[in-house]
Amino acid sequence: MKSFTKIRSKIIPLPHTDVDTDQIIPARYLKVIDKNGLAEGLFDSWRRLPDGSPNPDFPLNQDDYQDAQILLSGDNFGCGSSREHAPWALMGWGIRAVISTSFADIFRNNALKNGLLPLVVDEATQTSLFDLTAEAPNATLEIDLVSQILTLPDGTQIKFEIDTFSKTCMLEGIDQLGYLLKHDEQISAFEEMRNA
Amino acid sequence: MNPKTLYQKVWESHIVSESDDAPSILYIDLHLIHEVTSPQAFSGLREKGLKVRRPERTIAAMDHSTPTISLNFDTADDMAIAQLEQITKNCADFGITLFDAGSKERGIVHVIGPEQGFTQPGKTIVCGDSHTSTHGAFGALAFGIGTSEVEHVLATQSLLQSKSKTYEVRFEGVLPFGVTAKDMILALIAKIGIGGGTGHVFEFSGDAVKALDMDGRMTLCNMSIEAGARAGMIAPDETTFAYLKGRTHAPKGDAWDAAVEKWKQLPSDEGAVYDKTVTINVSKLEPMVTYGTNPEMGIAISETIPSLGNKSEAEQASLSKALNYMDLSADSPLKDHPIDVVFIGSCTNSRMSDLRAAASILKGRKVAEGMRLLVVPGSETIRKEAEAEGIDEIVRNAGGEWRFAGCSMCLAMNGDELEPGQYAVSTSNRNFEGRQGKGGRTILASPLTAAASAITGKVTDPRELMK
Ligand code: SF4
Numbered sequence: 001m002k003s004f005t006k007i008r009s010k011i012i013p014l015p016h017t018d019v020d021t022d023q024i025i026p027a028r029y030l031k032v033i034d035k036n037g038l039a040e041g042l043f044d045s046w047r048r049l050p051d052g053s054p055n056p057d058f059p060l061n062q063d064d065y066q067d068a069q070i071l072l073s074g075d076n077f078g079c080g081s082s083r084e085h086a087p088w089a090l091m092g093w094g095i096r097a098v099i100s101t102s103f104a105d106i107f108r109n110n111a112l113k114n115g116l117l118p119l120v121v122d123e124a125t126q127t128s129l130f131d132l133t134a135e136a137p138n139a140t141l142e143i144d145l146v147s148q149i150l151t152l153p154d155g156t157q158i159k160f161e162i163d164t165f166s167k168t169c170m171l172e173g174i175d176q177l178g179y180l181l182k183h184d185e186q187i188s189a190f191e192e193m194r195n196a
Numbered sequence: 197m198n199p200k201t202l203y204q205k206v207w208e209s210h211i212v213s214e215s216d217d218a219p220s221i222l223y224i225d226l227h228l229i230h231e232v233t234s235p236q237a238f239s240g241l242r243e244k245g246l247k248v249r250r251p252e253r254t255i256a257a258m259d260h261s262t263p264t265i266s267l268n269f270d271t272a273d274d275m276a277i278a279q280l281e282q283i284t285k286n287c288a289d290f291g292i293t294l295f296d297a298g299s300k301e302r303g304i305v306h307v308i309g310p311e312q313g314f315t316q317p318g319k320t321i322v323c324g325d326s327h328t329s330t331h332g333a334f335g336a337l338a339f340g341i342g343t344s345e346v347e348h349v350l351a352t353q354s355l356l357q358s359k360s361k362t363y364e365v366r367f368e369g370v371l372p373f374g375v376t377a378k379d380m381i382l383a384l385i386a387k388i389g390i391g392g393g394t395g396h397v398f399e400f401s402g403d404a405v406k407a408l409d410m411d412g413r414m415t416l417c418n419m420s421i422e423a424g425a426r427a428g429m430i431a432p433d434e435t436t437f438a439y440l441k442g443r444t445h446a447p448k449g450d451a452w453d454a455a456v457e458k459w460k461q462l463p464s465d466e467g468a469v470y471d472k473t474v475t476i477n478v479s480k481l482e483p484m485v486t487y488g489t490n491p492e493m494g495i496a497i498s499e500t501i502p503s504l505g506n507k508s509e510a511e512q513a514s515l516s517k518a519l520n521y522m523d524l525s526a527d528s529p530l531k532d533h534p535i536d537v538v539f540i541g542s543c544t545n546s547r548m549s550d551l552r553a554a555a556s557i558l559k560g561r562k563v564a565e566g567m568r569l570l571v572v573p574g575s576e577t578i579r580k581e582a583e584a585e586g587i588d589e590i591v592r593n594a595g596g597e598w599r600f601a602g603c604s605m606c607l608a609m610n611g612d613e614l615e616p617g618q619y620a621v622s623t624s625n626r627n628f629e630g631r632q633g634k635g636g637r638t639i640l641a642s643p644l645t646a647a648a649s650a651i652t653g654k655v656t657d658p659r660e661l662m663k
Binding site (some may be wrong): 015016017018020022023026027028030031032033034035045050074075076079080081082083084087102104105106109110113114163164165175176177179180181183184186187190191194 | 218275325391608609626628629634635
């Protein structure tokens with residue numbers, strides 16, 4: 001997976017709560033057998049008008065945000081289905097971190113396995129970030145995973161939490177499967193114990 | 197010894213190793229896969245030169261992108277065909293049992309697992325699908341995983357997992373006439389919200405749960421994920437054992453007796469402590485319907501859609517966004533609102549008792565003019581059983597479409613979908629924007645409510661047609 005150390009980027013505001021994985025990537029895009037091309041379907045129903053043309057009001061269609069890597073969303077981002085196509089689509093578009101007050105369990109797991117950072121902030125920070133995107137759409141945030149610090153444009157620093165195991169995997173870009181494979185002997189021992 | 201919950205017992209008996217600086221390694225007894233979320237996992241195995249560690253613990257289904265109008269999937273589109281060919285090849289290359297087009301028992305993965313007796317109490321069960329929670333109805337620890345994790349389980353039969361918190365959901369009382377397990381779970385989600393169970397595993401308990409048959413228990417556990425919970429579990433009892441006995445893959449003879457002895461140890465101990473508890477008395481429940489774009493936006497059929505007032509700014513914004521999409525108004529009833537389609541199916545409500553419930557209302561009646569009724573059994577086994585009872589005839593005589601098994605309009609990947617703007621009363625589990633087709637509007641309800649609404653052409657209280 002892609003490693004993550006530090007990014008600096010504008011913030012794409014998505015001021016909705018409970019953004020579900022059917023919105024992030026609708027089922028009609030799930031017929032692929034690889035991970036490519038999913039960015040095309042990212043937020044398809046919000047990004048496009050009924051006639052298929054781009055919705056000019058949706059931030060992903062605005063010039064300002066074409067290089068942005070940070071998405072700011074309402075509570076409970078990624079609820080719904082287990083489709084890992086959701087983080088693949090976000091990453092495919094260029095998103096590297098999603099900021100919210102909470103994430104659905106499966107989405108969070110999937111994101112961490114792909115180098116997409118689900119960054120949890122408190123409600124006050126979330127509100128101030130939404131205010132910031134309204135007042136200064138070009139403002140940038142810095143996310144430093146090593147120190148676990150989010151730096152606002154005015155220099156304010158906010159510490160965020162992440163478990164040590166996921167952090168190490170993200171920093172080094174390592175696949176968690178390697179860790180499991182190293183435990184082959186224990187897995188065999190467990191199987192033998194159960195068959196005894 | 198400390199009293200333990202059902203979840204703790206299953207969790208602890210599957211720990212391969214624990215460490216301070218990594219999640220636990222959890223052994224997986226049964227791995228279910230389907231065509232949509234598995235191809236990339238097999239590509240990963242091939243790239244790394246890995247094998248499937250325990251092919252005999254892996255079962256594959258074709259259900260999501262498969263057409264339901266023909267038995268052999270010959271009307272699938274090119275991309276779906278590519279996906280079906282891929283899973284066929286993957287299962288052949290790695291030695292995995294596949295319930296494919298030719299299988300007499302094929303169907304929705306969460307329907308065939310229990311039906312074939314693969315799902316058993318005390319097992320750990322995973323699938324690249326969030327409604328894996330369904331299998332918790334048997335006292336299994338069953339939850340959805342992503343495709344990376346599918347690859348992990350294929351390669352190692354294990355998963356990195358952190359322990360969840362426990363949440364006891366007690367349903368007390370006796371279900372009134374015309375009210376079902378589906379209404380119980382919709383009432384719970386309306387009460388605690390779609391994030392209410394995040395980080396937790398539910399244990400459904402209480403008299404009203406004990407009184408449910410296995411079909412109803414599966415409906416309950418199926419929608420645990422709609423409240424954000426990792427899984428939902430129900431303690432195994434005589435109802436569970438009676439369901440499993442004699443199923444193709446259930447233990448037989450002495451092994452059966454030994455298994456039942458073990459399963460009887462699983463229920464939570466007296467005095468076991470949960471991190472959270474909620475109690476709902478079902479005696480006053482009514483049929484439930486959803487009015488919005490996520491499953492927590494539900495009301496009793498006699499209630500009106502909530503007001504915008506007295507809410508936080510964020511709640512107001514999400515409610516008005518949902519009502520705008522649904523083209524419904526705050527403070528107005530949902531009952532009697534005209535609808536276009538009724539979908540009876542999905543891993544939530546496509547089993548025999550669901551189809552019988554729907555048929556009890558459809559029998560001798562006709563669907564409203566212009567109404568499209570789609571009835572999709574959860575498996576081919578169920579389809580044949582229903583046909584032996586004449587349910588297919590009842591559906592056809594009412595003017596409905598009787599289909600072959602599959603996920604169908606639950607997620608609209610196979611050509612069965614709503615048209616933009618259409619209203620559907622559906623027995624499935626998700627009413628997200630566009631879930632049943634771009635621009636489609638979904639009202640979640642029980643099979644009774646769905647069948648009654650098909651007859652009248654509007655959102656209907658089934659009790660009015662059951663008198
Ligand atoms: S029926 Fe619906 S919820 Fe169930 S597995 Fe199929 S798509 Fe998922």
